Amino acid sequence: MWIIEKWKLWRVRRQVRKYFADLRQSLTKRLEGGRQIGDRWEKQFGWYDGLIKRDELRQKNIIETLRLIRDINPDASMAIWNFLRLSNQGHTLECVKPTGSPDKTGLAYLNDLSRRIGKLYAGGTDQLVNVLNLSGFTQGALALEIELNEKLDDVVDFHAIDPSSLDFRRNEVGEVELVQRQSDGTYKVLNQEQIFYYPIDPDIGDPYGRSPILPILQIVFFQVEVLRDLKAVAHHQGHARFDISIAEKAIMENLPPSIIAQGPDAVRAFVMNYIYEIEQGFKDLQPDDNFFHPDSVTVSMVGGTNGQSIDVTQIIDVINQQVVTALKQLPILLGRNEGTTETHGSIQWQIYVAGIESIRRGVKRILEQGYNLALQIQGRQSKAKITFNPLRTTDRLAEAQAEQIETQTKIAQIQQGWITSDEAAMEMVGHEAVNEPQMSPSSTVVGGRSRRMQIKRVPKTRKEEDDEFVNEIQTPWASDVARLTSKAIKAIEAQLQSQVKTYVQRLREAEPIPTRFLLPRREDDADPSSEFEKWVLSIILHDADVQIDDWEALLMEWIQQTAEEAGIATLLELEVEMDFDARDEQLLRWLSNRAYESANLLQQTTDHEVIMDLWDVVNEGEYSIDKAEEALRNSFTFSKERAKTIARTEMISAARAGQFYADKQSGIVVGKEWFAAHQPERTRPWHLEADGQIKQLDEPFVVNGEKLMFPGDTSLGATADNIVNCRCGYFRILEGGEKGVNK
Template sequence: MAFWDKWFKKRIDYDVAKVVRASMQGAMLPTTRSRETVSKWEQQFFWYEGIIKRPTLKSSEVMESLKLIRDISPDASMAIWNILRLANNGHELEVEKPNGTVDKRATDYLNSLAPNIGKLYGGGTDQLINVLLLTIYTQGAIALEVELTEDISAVKEFHAVDPSTLDFRRNPDTGEPELVQKQRTGQYKVLNPETVFYYPFDPDVGDPYGRSPILPVLQIVFFQVEVLKDLKKVIHHQGHQRFDIKVLEEAIIDNMPDEIKHQGPEAVKNFVMSYVADVRNQMNQLEADDDFFHTDSVEIDMAGGAIGQSLDATRVIDIINQQVVTALKQLPILLGRNEGSTETHSTIQWQIYVNGIESIQRGIKRILERAYNVALQVGGFQGRAVITFDSLRTSDRLKDAQAEEVETRTKIAQINQGWIDNDEGAMEIVGHEAVAEPKAPVTGQTAQPTPPTPQDNNPDNQGDPNATDESQRSLKKKTVRGLTMVK
């Protein structure tokens, strides 16, 4: 009987501990199930039809200024050229089934659709990707609409949409933001989230519109224009040589008639002004290839052309160029600036630049995959579209081969030491198990070039055993040790 009492007591203690543990976990849960924080756009004091206000630097006027600068500024135009050519270097489109395998029939369906989209830009996904890349690099956002046929049985077209024409509005019922577009009537139309997609690039907290990567170029380009205007004035005023025409006062006095001298100061002044005006008119009427004909009362010389002595504009231009390169998120070499750098630094800079291009490609990839998924749904296919852009090389093939050689020799040494087996080494090097055992013993070392001996550099000293050269004695010692080890 005591045994059952002890068993029931343990059971009761276990059940009580279980209830206490569950109660404690429930007590630690938050008392509210709704969101407690408030976004910045929800704190707007004045709501105009619930529209989430765009920041000043992301307004449509600023976006139009960026479009203008990217087309007329040589540096910005070159940056656009680089982005479009490097980011749109080819891609592959496939459809994956829910089990992860490739659906060839669905892939062929999407590939047959790809050449017929983007007809406004010449047709083809490549052209549409170029438009999207240009938009996301300029405005920091992209938008795409999938147009279906009337019977919703197929995709008719993919339309790239200007992101600056779209806004987000707070839904009065749910409080969630929804994508809208202002119509000609002045009313806002709620867009279908299943066919119209908006992707912001590097959005800020509480801001659904995204951030333009080249927005800082506005400040530096305006400064560059002002500096170039001022530099132009300086060059025109000081940079070119000009005629220095001097009218000699003594000659005027000697040639002045006596009756003018006796008429008083006013008559003398009028004579001098008339004399100088005649010389000025004569010089102004000269053509570029005319010769000078004048009396000895006029002396002609050259002046100016000393801008290098008074102003060095290269330092200012260098600072501006550095700011332009930084604002456009480019490398100096890609904008025609040759700056000295080590090979290691150049490689790291290129890798960082390629990572930036890949981040832009991810935005294009996501929005196009969503559009292609709509095409799969209306086409009756189960699966998801996967777009893979061709990768950009970020390393040197020779260095990669050398690194692979070192890794291979290391694995061979580990196999010879018995640390790992042949299959483990093959898996790490080639990605699959070894197909056979080694056919010959491998040392894991490669032949190294033999360094020149002191005898080669000193033909007069033919390996004399009595030689006193310290390096030769050291070499002899190493050779003897090597022979002893071989024995």
């Protein structure tokens, strides 16, 4: 039966592979290589020089004007000041190996480098970050050049570059190049391995980016025009003036007869001369002179603050609103106090912080590229990681109050029986509950449980960050695999808890247990009857195939990660110039077979233990659904201790597999020597007997009559007696007979 089932599985997998191969072939017949749609800046004729033109609003003269505005306009200057103070609040620099562990030597080099770069700005990464932030906020792009020494073995300096001095060009083969115009009009192609360009919010087909404060130009120019007009209006309407009126009718009625007799011309000359004398008299008045005039002249006041004029404040308010929007600022940061609710203010602040974070991400990326280049020329495969100190976007008191309400809600949900303590603890503090909630002890039947079930009850313990059992193994991959093992324990325990929940639900929904199983029996009749086994299999364990598939998928997910971590660490330790091939066919076949075999074994064990747990309840007498449920939930079968055993066994074996196939890929490991763990009262006697056994790399060890390619291997038929919780290893034997350091 085992051979037939395995053949069926192999056939299904082959059909699946054939289906996807046919699908890929079908797709390739309908698809085309290369681009079909050209960018808007591409031309059709040979006279085109290949430059990707800048948008007219992003030309170099516009950028220069922005620089000028930020220095002479008070609002723009304040916006720049606020942005730089908020965006650069310190950062953390890390150096991480490919395995994920810290690289202390690499970090020491980066810390030394960070103190001596940015020499033009008084040295130090902090000042360089300020310069890059200013470039991103003003010009909408970041550019950084890494200067190397002539030997190309160290970094001289990091140079912030003016992004507007760089252009993009498509060359003859269609590749986009970063270029700079020279004094003779030609363009120099720049090495993008040393010069990095990062655009902020680029448009489609435009690699240059856009300035966040570009609209300020329009608003500032409008503001200048309005202020000029307001100056004229204030000068014209700001002071009161005399309104002098002359009653021409009264003058005409009192003309001398001699003037009238001379005709119309004489009359006109007399009137004009009369008005001129009055005008001159008023013009010659001093501020403290009194008025003396005939009753044909009327004097009044017009203009000044009492006169009607345009509402200047409304115009200024409109301009202020436009300035705030153009500079991407909050009104309060520019000295504008616009009343708003606390909720709206919090949302505005979060949006403003998100804008700062978007530019900081660009600075982070471009600096990490520079640091990674520095590590590469030092011959290190580690990667730099920069983390800027976060900007708080919420109130701590509000957070504490919200957390208190959430905690009270979780307690109420536990008391109502909606969730477990572990589920609540995972959501609130990120790990399982340290202790169970304080409850009154439930009544138990004296002598009502067999010794077998009492032994299998396991108290819950606090989850540790790294699994100590794995971490004690003396290998380069131990710490990384220990961390993965802790996570795998949690995942496997969740799977076990899901199983017991399903089984309990089925038990409650099933028909009552047949009374023939509850009849008294002899004390020595400890094994369940075949009828009882069939009954349990039919009502609870009828989906074993589905459970096996779930276990296989879960185990494959974790052991594949583990094998890759161990393989990478192994090649790094051997110091060979190659990358670990995690898609190695032999390795994948080993992992696939191991996941399938372990899943079958796990489910077979679970089925057997469920039958035995329920049989113990029946054997005790006074069977009830509640007692059966308690027996299943307290069983070792679904406990965290079993999850630990499963995870440790599978993860260590997978790590040894990754190490073994990495040794094969290296080409320099020719043999191996079994190394027993030498743990007092724990190491298997036959593993101690195998200590020192030497084999060629492709030749299996023989331990207790079973063959293993490496400790934990089951591909040649080794049983659980040889692999469960095994921490043995092997020494490498390198070409020339030299023994490797790994165990």
